[in-house]
Amino acid sequence: MPELPEVETMRRGVAGIAGATIIAAERTPCAKRPIQIKPRIDHLNKRVAGVKIASVDRLGKRVVIRMETGDRIIMEPRMTGLVLVTDPPTDEHLRFRLRLKKCKHKELLFWDRRGLGQIALLSEKQYQAKLSDGSLGPDALEISRKDFPGRFNSSRREVKVALLEQSRIAGIGNIYASEILHLAHVHPQARCDRLSKKQWDRIFEFTVEVLETAIRHEGSTLSDGTYRNALNDEGSYQNEHRVYDRAGETCPSCGKGNVLRIVQAQRSTFYCKACQKKR
Structure with missing residues (x-):
């Protein structure tokens, strides 16, 4: 369900993690339907552990964690996903965690009741390719009246x-x-x-x-x-x-x-x- 207003609200709510350093990325234990995480969590963790977060952005209905290396973690809530910096609605539907340091927030969480959300780590080149592959149009709040x-x-x-x-x-x-x-x-x-x-x-x-x-x-x-x-x-x-x-x-x-x-x-x-x- 989360649409642009909900995802932008999530982005603003977690924007304070900019400047934090990632300690680790973890797929949390969950007996429910697993969400898709690419690449495999151990490979993802290897690329982001010890890296500083440069900014928190939004791409359509996705929250984008941009790191100083140029890599980006794309968090797509889809139907029931939430991006949080506090205790989730339930522990049983918690799917993913970034443990952080040098930040007032000790972790960034991805919670998803139905398990349809997705998380992907993209390099700068992969991210730019996604922007230009035609699958995503201009942002609804950035397009001009003339082009709409x-x-x-x-x-x-x-x-x-x-x-x-x-x-x-x-x-x-x-x-x-x-x-x-x-x-x-x-x-x-x-x-x-x-x-x-x-x-x-x-x-x-x-x-x-x-x-x-x-x-x-x-x-x-x-x-x-x-x-x-x-x-x-x-x-x-x-x-x-x-x-x-x-x-x-x-x-x-x-x-x-x-x-x-x-x-x-x-x-x-x-x-x-x-x-x-x-x-």
Whole structure:
């Protein structure tokens, strides 16, 4: 579930480890489904032990630990992963640990209830290759208004589905796509190539507004309680959701229509039929 606001909140929460030296990288004992760690943990540890952390960055929905050697540890939360510097929600789902020194935080933890997350150590060359291989588009908070429509407007795909494609733009997920399109008054099933310049301008505008506001609220903790920030506290943007997971409720924008739920690309989409007319 973690999308750009949640991952950016995690990044900010653990940014204080910059300047720390890694003592060791460990795959923690876990009886649950093992997460993918590449290379093998003993090889990964050999490359990072004794190395200083230069910065903590974000790449789309991934937290990136950049070291002074140029190597980077990429932590991808996927559905239920968390990056923490405090006690995890449970011990049984703890998957990975960086033990640290010369830092107020003694460790960086990766916790994952479902075990779908991934950790990879990339060299500078491998990282740059990943940036240029076409699998990841520009960051949703870095792309310009001018360039934004060109990532989508020749596609025949439904706009909600296209917004989730990380190769077009990185960071938007299921929750925020519904919220963005609702505020932009665009039907989620509208085809990208049939939207006007004015509609693309509104989508861009509310992409920035929704994501930045969600970051200020430290992300969305849904009813399952899985997402937590780096200090194991809840986010609060779920209280600001206008349509996501609010099927049957009166639309907060128009006060006329009810929020509907449909399925697109095997994911739930929420919208108001009155506000978001399909032309």
